[in-house]
Amino acid sequence: MCTVRVLTKARWTPRGGFSPRLDCVNEPRPPDLAPLKTNDTAAILVGTGLWAVALVVLLVVGVPAGRGWWIWTCVAGIGLGLFGCFYVWRRDRHAPPPPAEVPGDDREDRSVPGHTPS
Numbered sequence: 001m002c003t004v005r006v007l008t009k010a011r012w013t014p015r016g017g018f019s020p021r022l023d024c025v026n027e028p029r030p031p032d033l034a035p036l037k038t039n040d041t042a043a044i045l046v047g048t049g050l051w052a053v054a055l056v057v058l059l060v061v062g063v064p065a066g067r068g069w070w071i072w073t074c075v076a077g078i079g080l081g082l083f084g085c086f087y088v089w090r091r092d093r094h095a096p097p098p099p100a101e102v103p104g105d106d107r108e109d110r111s112v113p114g115h116t117p118s
Contacts, residue, residue, distance in 0.1 A: 040088045048081025 055074035063070055 040092075041085060044081055044084040044088060048078055048085070051077030051081060 051074050055071065055078065058071055058074060
């Protein structure tokens with residue numbers, strides 16, 4: 001891989017630093033990885049819920065003197081979480097539809113080379 005060669009062939013320069021060699025600049029990039037399928041809304045709602053629980057606990061227990069910013073931190077977390085839910089909902093609504101699966105395409109079954117799914 002290029003980064004290993006660049007780091008191992010660095011040379012000391014008089015200005016006080018290492019200068020990497022650019023032997024591998026023209027090497028082709030590896031292919032991009034496929035994006036992970038995640039449930040962004042659930043993750044954001046869990047975080048927002050935790051901020052809401054923290055806010056309720058602070059309001060019930062009370063805030064020590066000089067720590068009033070704790071309440072505003074919880075309020076900001078809840079507000080940003082709600083904005084995040086709206087943003088993800090809008091992004092998913094305007095996203096192009098996923099590509100249609102080709103019948104007989106068993107690429108998911110061949111995730112490990114030489115492995116036959118049982």
